[in-house]
Amino acid sequence: MSAPVVLVTGTSTGIGLEIAVGAARAGWRTVATMRDVGRAQRLRDAADAAGVGDLLDVRRLDVVDQASVVACVADVMAVHGRLDAVVNNAGAGHVGTLELETVDDVRAVMEVNFFGVLHVTRAALPHLRAAGGRLLTVTSVGGVVGQPFNEAYCAAKFAVEGFMESLAPVAASAGVSVTVIEPGAVASEFVANVGLDREAAIAGAGAYGPALRAYLARSADAFAAAQSPADAAAAVVATLTDPDPAPRVQTSPAARQFVGTKLADLDGLAVTTLTTSWLR
Template sequence: MTAEHGIVLITGTSSGIGLATAVAAARAGYTTVATMRDPGRDRALREAADRAGVAVDVRRLDVTDADSVAACVDGVAQDYGRLDALVNNAGISNFDPTMEMSTMAALRANLEVNFFGVVAVSRAAMPLLRAGGGRLVTIGSVHGVVGQPFNEAYCAAKFAVEGFMESLAPVAGAHGVQVSVVVPGFVPDTSFGVFPDINRSTIQAASGPYATTFADYLAWVGGQGWEAAGQLSAEVAEVVVDTLRADRPPFRVPANAWAADYLGHKLADRDGSTVQALARSWIGQPELP
C-alpha cells in the first residue's frame, strides 16, 4: 500500500493516541477519516492538523451504536470508493476493580466499548479491507497480555481484543488483510495516563478488606510505576503509521522498548510470529500470500 493513495479510518480521534495518529497518518500522505463519538469535540484535532499543515475528514462514529458504525463505513465507501486501513483506537479507561467494588453494569459497559466496539467496526470495515488488500490495526495494551492489579475490567477487555485479533489474523491474512495490534507502554498525555484524585479517594474509601493492598498499589504507581514506561501519544502514532506502511508487519508491535520488555515477562513469542505461523499452517497457508 502506498501512503499517497491510502484511505485510513481511525476511531477515537478527539484526543490522545487517536488524535496523534490521525495527524501522523495525514502527514504521511493518507487520506484520513478521523472519527469520534461527538464531532463537536473536534477542536483539538483540527488545531493539531492545522499546525501540521494537513487536512482530516472528521466524521461521527460511536463504536457502541450499530447504526452509527454502518453509516460511517458506508459513507466512506460512497465518498472514497475504498478503504485501505482501519485503526481501532476508541476506548475508555476503567480503574474500577471488579471484585466487590464495581458493578456488573460497569463491567459490561467497559466491554461494550473496549471489546465489542472493536469487533463491530472491524466487521463493518472488513469487506472494504478485503477488497483492497488492506490493513487492520488495533491499539492494544500491555494490560491485554499481563494482568494489572485493580484493573480487572480493563484488562479483561484488552485480553479479549488480543485473543480476537490473534485468532482473526491468519484468516484475514489468507484473504489479503494484514492484522496487527500495537501495544503502547504508559502514555501520560492521554486520559489513560491520568489517575484522578477522585478515583484514589473514592476507591480507597470503598476498598474495605483490600485497603492496605490498594494503598501499596498506589504507592507503586506513584513511585516507579509506569513512569519508566512513558512515551507520548505522538510516538505511539508514529509506530502505528510505520505498521500501516510496513510490507509485512508483525502481529504484535510493542510501541517502545519498555513495552517489549514488559511483554517478555509473559510472552516468549513477543511479536506473535510463531503463533501466527502455526495458525496459518492449520488453514493451509504456511506463508502469507
C-alpha cells in the same frame, strides 16, 4: 492513483489524535472519527499546524453504537470510494475489582473496549478485503499481562488480543493483514478519563484499601515516566506504512520488556510475582 484511505477511531485526544495527524502526514487520507465531533478542534488545529488539514475528514462514530459504525463506514465508501486500512484506537480505562463493582460495570468496559472493536472491524472487513488492506488495533500491555485492579480492562484487552490473533490467519487468507499494537504507560488524557477519585476509592475499598493505595502510588510513578502520545502514535503509523507488518507490535522498549515477561512465563510465576510486588 488517489491517496489510500485510513479510518481511525477515538481521535479527539491522545494517541488517536497523533495517529490521525501522523497518518495524514504519511500521505493517507485520514477519516478521523470520534463520538463527539464538537471536540474536534484540537485535532483540526494539529493537522493544520502539520500542513495536512486537507487530508483530514472528521466524522462521528460511536463504537458502542452499531448503527453509528455502519453508517460511518458506508459514508466513507460513498465519499472516498475505498477503505485501505482501519486503526481501532477508541477505548476507555477502568480501575476496580469485582467485589467492589457490579457485573454491569464490567459489561460496560467490555462494550467499549471489546465489542466496540468488533463493531468497527466487522463493518470494515469487506472493504479491507477489496483493497487488500490492513487492520490495526491498539490494545495495551494490559492485553498480555493481567494487572491488579484492572480486571475488567485487562479482560477486555485480552479478549481483543485473542480475537485478533485468531482472526489474523483467516483475514490473511483473503488478503487483509491484522496487527495488534501494545502501548505501555502513555502520558495522555486516557488515565484522567478513568474518573477515579483516589482517596474516595481507597476509603471505599474496605479490605482492599491498602493494596489499592499501593497500586495507585505505583501507577502514578509509572505514568510520570510515560511515553508521549506522539511517540506511541509513531509506532502505529510506522506499522500502517510497513510493507510487511508484524502481527504484534509494542510501542516502546519498556512495553517490549513488560510483554516479554509474560510471553516467556510458562508457569505464570514471573508475572504474578511482579504484579504482587505492586501491592506492597
